[in-house]
Amino acid sequence: MDDLLAARLQMAVSLGWHIVFACIGMTMPILMAYSEWKWLRTKEQVYIDLAKAWSKGVAIFFAVGAVSGTVLSFELGLLFPGFMEHAGPIIGMPFSWEGTAFFVEAIALGVFLYGWNRLNKWVHWLSGVVVGISGVMSGIFVISANAWMNSPAGFTWEDGKPTNIDPVAAMFNDAWFTQALHMTLAAFVATAFAVAGVHAYLLLKDRNNAFHKTAVRIALAFGAVAAFLQPISGDISAKDIAERQPAKLAALEALYHTSQPADLVIGGIPNDQEERVDYAIHVPGFLSFLAHGDFDAEVIGLDQFPKDERPPVLITHIAFQIMVGIGFLLAFAGFLYLLFSARFKHLLAKRWWLWFIALLTPLGFIAVEAGWTVTEVGRQPWIIHGVMKTKDAVSPMPGLQYSFYMITLVYLVLTLIIIGLMRRQIATIETYYPSARTKPE
Known part of the structure; x- marks a missing residue:
């Protein structure tokens, strides 16, 4: 394994692991604060029980996410010093703001966790709101830095060095809004459906459990709205990428040849040697419409770029298909939930519906991982x-594969520990939360 591959794989493992906790950190505090707000309005025991139970999960995931996020920041400098040498002065601002948001979130979370029965109820709830807002903002600031890598701005590149640096222009680059919108919605979709899925599975074992019923209802409400909005943000992102990164669009659609109009490719296996897509479904003109809003528009293909500047087509295309497929499935599940809630509420208690939601548990996070694969692999060979x-940009230090092996092992062990902690947390729900007991004591 060469050093470039080892460095990229280590970043992929670290980012892929951390992004799960980033999504949870952006979403769970909002669910937690919403549940406490419902308790303040209704005084129903189930809402305060959910807020307390979810807050413990937030604490666990926050601690782990903080560690893995710190590891990522060090890895950028250790694995890709050439990148940090030039990029640090340009995109330092979003990272510093992310650090500020993180500390605000940490302080507010401490107040929330230890403020039960010590603070005014509305002040306590407000601390939870601050946790939620700062969690979302923390994610947006990091996404801004990544967006800069896709749409560099705020500097002039002269003789291999950046000059005329404008950190504000770099932070608010052309890609930051579309990426921030798409990723924030993805975080809510993935986390909300995962929460709903876990509680739906537990509800299958105890069909009259008010705790799990309410949890499923709250999580699906948030997840359904976000899943409905996600295809819209995806369309905005596609049109943006078509203008800024046509090579990435060509790779994710496996468009080897510039076409007017261009077909939308569904499924299929890209064949780089023959420059075609095998076993795919073609929808005439639809890629032209998605990219430019015109069914007859020209879409630039990979043939317009040197071969050494083309992204890996197979990985990018398959990851994109996975992301889109899961996105539409979750949007369909959200539509069914809203329909059933409005007209057919009795269906929400059916076993087939609970199994359906339970089986969706990991899909949102799989879509997030696939989406980040599209973002990062689709940008190659550029950092x-x-x-x-x-x-x-990669480090000249030899032996990077050993660092990759070590960090992978560490994350595997941490994964097992977190699974154990969450299993124990779930097992004690009935002990600590009255609304989780079907029969009163």
């Missing part, structure tokens, strides 16, 4: 799009 190639 800063059009400015610096990844191979020119």
